[in-house]
Amino acid sequence: MTTEHEDGDCREVLTEVYLYLDLECSDDRRSLIKQHLDECSPCLREFGIEQEVKALVNRCCGQEQAPAELKDRLRAKLSELVVEVEATREMG
Numbered sequence: 001m002t003t004e005h006e007d008g009d010c011r012e013v014l015t016e017v018y019l020y021l022d023l024e025c026s027d028d029r030r031s032l033i034k035q036h037l038d039e040c041s042p043c044l045r046e047f048g049i050e051q052e053v054k055a056l057v058n059r060c061c062g063q064e065q066a067p068a069e070l071k072d073r074l075r076a077k078l079s080e081l082v083v084e085v086e087a088t089r090e091m092g
Contacts, residue, residue, distance in 0.1 A: 017047055018078065
């Protein structure tokens with residue numbers, strides 16, 4: 001089943017994909033993100049890329065934990081990149 005989503009929904013899901021992958025969001029939010037990914041092919045493709053990056057980092061870094069400050073900076077940067085990609089899509 002294909003469901004159309006608002007661009008804002010997609011942007012929000014892609015911004016939170018690392019929280020979803022790291023199990024760092026509420027169960028309710030996880031359910032909403034999972035439902036969106038199940039119904040939205042473009043986000044699911046993007047999510048697949050994110051999963052691969054996370055798996056690669058996990059293989060390379062093993063059990064090391066990143067400092068909270070680094071995680072926060074990375075999340076902020078990823079959010080900026082999602083906004084930039086969306087703006088580029090809208091223009092092109």
